[in-house]
Amino acid sequence: MRTRLAIAVMLAWLIPSAAPALEFVEGKLQVHGFASQAVLKSTDNYYFGNSPGTSFDFTEIGLNASYQSTPSLLFSGQLLVRRAGEMYDGTPSLDYGLVDFTPISDTERRLGVRLGRIKNPFGLYNETRDVPFTRPSIFLPQVIYYDKIRNALLSYDGIMFYGDRYLEQGNLSLNLGVGQSVIDDNAEWAYLGADVDGEMQADGINWGIGSLWFSTPADELKLGLSAILTELDFDAGPGSPLSSGTIDVFDWVASFQYNAADWTISAEYSRAPTHWNDLGPYFPFKDQVMEGYYLQGAYRLRPNLEIMARYEEGFANRNDRDGRDFSDLTGGTTPRFDFFSKILTAGLRWDLNPNIMFRLEFQRHDGTYALSIRENPDSGDLVREWDVFAASISVRF
Numbered sequence: 001m002r003t004r005l006a007i008a009v010m011l012a013w014l015i016p017s018a019a020p021a022l023e024f025v026e027g028k029l030q031v032h033g034f035a036s037q038a039v040l041k042s043t044d045n046y047y048f049g050n051s052p053g054t055s056f057d058f059t060e061i062g063l064n065a066s067y068q069s070t071p072s073l074l075f076s077g078q079l080l081v082r083r084a085g086e087m088y089d090g091t092p093s094l095d096y097g098l099v100d101f102t103p104i105s106d107t108e109r110r111l112g113v114r115l116g117r118i119k120n121p122f123g124l125y126n127e128t129r130d131v132p133f134t135r136p137s138i139f140l141p142q143v144i145y146y147d148k149i150r151n152a153l154l155s156y157d158g159i160m161f162y163g164d165r166y167l168e169q170g171n172l173s174l175n176l177g178v179g180q181s182v183i184d185d186n187a188e189w190a191y192l193g194a195d196v197d198g199e200m201q202a203d204g205i206n207w208g209i210g211s212l213w214f215s216t217p218a219d220e221l222k223l224g225l226s227a228i229l230t231e232l233d234f235d236a237g238p239g240s241p242l243s244s245g246t247i248d249v250f251d252w253v254a255s256f257q258y259n260a261a262d263w264t265i266s267a268e269y270s271r272a273p274t275h276w277n278d279l280g281p282y283f284p285f286k287d288q289v290m291e292g293y294y295l296q297g298a299y300r301l302r303p304n305l306e307i308m309a310r311y312e313e314g315f316a317n318r319n320d321r322d323g324r325d326f327s328d329l330t331g332g333t334t335p336r337f338d339f340f341s342k343i344l345t346a347g348l349r350w351d352l353n354p355n356i357m358f359r360l361e362f363q364r365h366d367g368t369y370a371l372s373i374r375e376n377p378d379s380g381d382l383v384r385e386w387d388v389f390a391a392s393i394s395v396r397f
Helices: 002-014 147-154 185-192 324-329
Strands: 022-024 029-042 055-070 073-084 093-105 109-119 155-166 171-181 198-202 206-215 221-236 245-259 263-277 287-302 305-315 340-353 356-367 385-396
Touching: 109 171, 147 185, 155 206, 171 221, 185 198, 185 221
Parallel strands: none
Antiparallel strands: 022 029, 029 055, 029 385, 055 073, 073 093, 093 109, 109 155, 155 171, 171 206, 198 221, 206 221, 221 245, 245 263, 263 287, 287 305, 305 340, 340 356, 356 385
């Protein structure tokens, strides 16, 4: 595992400063790439691998390309290799791949449509969460941008209509889409609590994909409201203790960000009403409203050196914030603290040059709601209060 980190360090020093994107076809075709390797050490619990024993199992390698066929027609896509503990094993996957047609674009407005695998315009960071350089920290706020169901949140297969209106006071952006969520095994672990015999997949078309944003002309202030409606269908196998049923999740988030010359303040609040239907008498949960929020500040000591602090809280059910009722539903087999997370994060970012970035991060956790059940299947082994130390190196071209 340590070989990965050594290779990343060597690449960082070999890549020239401010390397341009690869361009072909008279600049119409552009190719970008990035790679990132992290090392984690936690006092308890499994977080992106065997972190109590030191984990090198958080690796990201991406390659994306865009082809501007005409001023109004763009083709773009990205392949990603992602290793994230037991959640993702490094199998190459298509993060997004789409056709973007913009028939109207001038100084006052822009109207267009995207077709294919499309990023969900969810919150401040979902559309850019796959690139380490565009994240505010090594790990996004886990009470909203759950890595344990990353693919389900990241993108969908379908169509999106978008429009921008440019005003003197600022810019208005509206995105509305329909399609089918990208579901993998992590969704089954997150919503059913185990690897149950059967298959989980998107149940038809998800109609509620959209966002509304306002930003001042220079992006000092950014306000947004975005939502994803996901309908999941579980087809129980012959050995399943559960019956075939459905899960409905309506996840929405309100976003705020203010940018000044040397600092940035960000805050988001999210709710996700969730309903389990017809899964049988052995499944304890029926309805809940997941909730998460955070406040984050970043200060740039120098143009290439930034410190960051964040506090976040998340709850499996906003009406049961201490987890008592949900723990009772499981007969006490799942501890109360597994239904909430309160996380304090401090981080440092150093850009050695525009294409090489080092990060250090410390997290103090109270509760284990942010953890993946897939990585921590035995709730009896969970520890309520635990710390994480992480470092990463990222390169791009």
